[in-house]
Amino acid sequence: MKEHKNILKDTHGRAHSYLRISLTERCNLRCSYCMPAEGVQLSPKGHLMSYEEIYEIAKTFVEHGVTKIRLTGGEPLVRKDISVILEKLASLSVELSITTNAVNVDRHIDTLKTNGIKTINVSLDSLNAEKFKHITRRDYFEKVYNNILLLNSEGFKVKVNVVLMKDFNDNEIIDFINLTKTLPLTIRFIEFMPFDGNKWDMAKMVSYKSIMETVYNAFPEDQVHRLQDAPNDTSKNYRIKGFQGSFAIISSVTNPFCDSCNRLRLTANGQLKNCLFSSTESDLLTSLRQGKSIEPIIQKAVLGKFKIRGSMNTLKKLQDPKLHSNNRSMISIGG
Numbered sequence: 495m496k497e498h499k500n501i502l503k504d505t506h507g508r509a510h511s512y513l514r515i516s517l518t519e520r521c522n523l524r525c526s527y528c529m530p531a532e533g534v535q536l537s538p539k540g541h542l543m544s545y546e547e548i549y550e551i552a553k554t555f556v557e558h559g560v561t562k563i564r565l566t567g568g569e570p571l572v573r574k575d576i577s578v579i580l581e582k583l584a585s586l587s588v589e590l591s592i593t594t595n596a597v598n599v600d601r602h603i604d605t606l607k608t609n610g611i612k613t614i615n616v617s618l619d620s621l622n623a624e625k626f627k628h629i630t631r632r633d634y635f636e637k638v639y640n641n642i643l644l645l646n647s648e649g650f651k652v653k654v655n656v657v658l659m660k661d662f663n664d665n666e667i668i669d670f671i672n673l674t675k676t677l678p679l680t681i682r683f684i685e686f687m688p689f690d691g692n693k694w695d696m697a698k699m700v701s702y703k704s705i706m707e708t709v710y711n712a713f714p715e716d717q718v719h720r721l722q723d724a725p726n727d728t729s730k731n732y733r734i735k736g737f738q739g740s741f742a743i744i745s746s747v748t749n750p751f752c753d754s755c756n757r758l759r760l761t762a763n764g765q766l767k768n769c770l771f772s773s774t775e776s777d778l779l780t781s782l783r784q785g786k787s788i789e790p791i792i793q794k795a796v797l798g799k800f801k802i803r804g805s806m807n808t809l810k811k812l813q814d815p816k817l818h819s820n821n822r823s824m825i826s827i828g829g
C-alpha cells in the first residue's frame with residue numbers, strides 16, 4: 495500500500511476500503527424498481543471498461559487501501575469474460591464478493607469457488623412465482639430459488655436482498671424470515687430508494703420501524719435477538735432464537751448509516767461515484783486510456799463526498815424529485 499497519501503479518506507474522516515464495481519449495464523431481468531420500463535440507454539461498447547481496465551483501476555484502489563471488492567451490474571454474470579475478470583481480481587489481495595440475480599449462477603459455481611468468492615448476495619423480492627414474474631418481468635422464480643438452495647449447499651454464505659414495497663411484498667416479511675429457521679441464509683430487507691426512472695414514492699416504502707413492528711407481531715420480543723453489526727455494516731442484524739439464519743434491515747431512507755460509510759462505486763463505463771446517491775461522477779476511464787494517473791481524480795472525488803446521501807441529508811431533500819432523479823437508474827449503478 496502506498497504510504498505517502500491516503501487518497502481514500504474523505505473530509506469527514508471516513509476511510510474508503512470497499513469498492514463496488516458494476517461490470518455491465520445489461521441484465522437478464524427487468525426489475526421495475528431498478529430498470530426503467532423503457533429500458534436504459536446502454537453505453538456504446540467502446541465506452542465500457544475492458545477486463546484489463548477493470549483490473550488496472552481495481553489494482554490502484556487496492557494499492558491505496560481497498561480491502562473488499564463487490565462485483566455488481568446490471569447482472570455481472572451476463573458478462574462473457576466474467577471468469578477472466580474474476581481470475582484477474584482474485585490475484586489482488588482483496589476480499590472478492592458478488593451480487594447476482596442468480597438466474598444463471600449454477601453455471602459459474604466452480605469459477606466463483608476457484609477465485610475465492612465465499613459470500614454471494616442474491617436479489618429475490620418475493621417467494622411467490624407470480625409476484626416474482628410481475629416485478630422482474632421474467633418467469634425465473636423456480637430457477638432463482640433453486641439456485642439459492644444450490645449456493646447454500648455448495649457452502650457459499652448467501653445473503654438474500656429483498657426490496658420491500660408496500661402492498662406488494664410487505665406481507666411476505668415473516669415468510670422470508672421463516673426461511674432462516676432451517677437455512678443459514680441472511681435475509682436483508684431493503685427500504686425502497688429513489689433512483690432515476692423507478693417511480694419511487696415515499697408511500698411505497700416500507701420502513702425499518704414498520705418491518706420491526708411486523709416482526710414483533712409475529713415473534714415474542716424475547717425471541718428476537720439483536721446481533722452485533724459488523725464495522726461499516728449497512729444493515730441492522732437480527733436472529734430469531736434457535737433459527738439457523740438471520741435477517742437484517744437496510745434503512746437508507748429512514749435511518750441512513752452514512753457515518754461509517756466506507757463505500758465507493760465504479761460504474762461499467764469507468765465513472766467513480768463517491769456515494770450511491772451522488773449526482774456527480776468522476777471519469778477515471780478516459781485518463782486511464784490516456785496513460786494519465788487516476789489517483790488525483792480519485793482523491794478529488796473522495797474529498798468532494800457529502801456527509802449524508804450525496805447532500806440529500808434530510809428526508810425532505812430525499813423526497814425532492816429534482817434532487818433524487820438527478821442520478822442514474824439503479825441498473826447502471828449496481829446498488
Ligand code: SF4
Pocket residue numbers: 746750751752755756757768769770771800801802803804
Ligand atoms: S448514502 Fe452514500 S454516504 Fe450514505 S452510506 Fe450510502 S454510499 Fe455511503
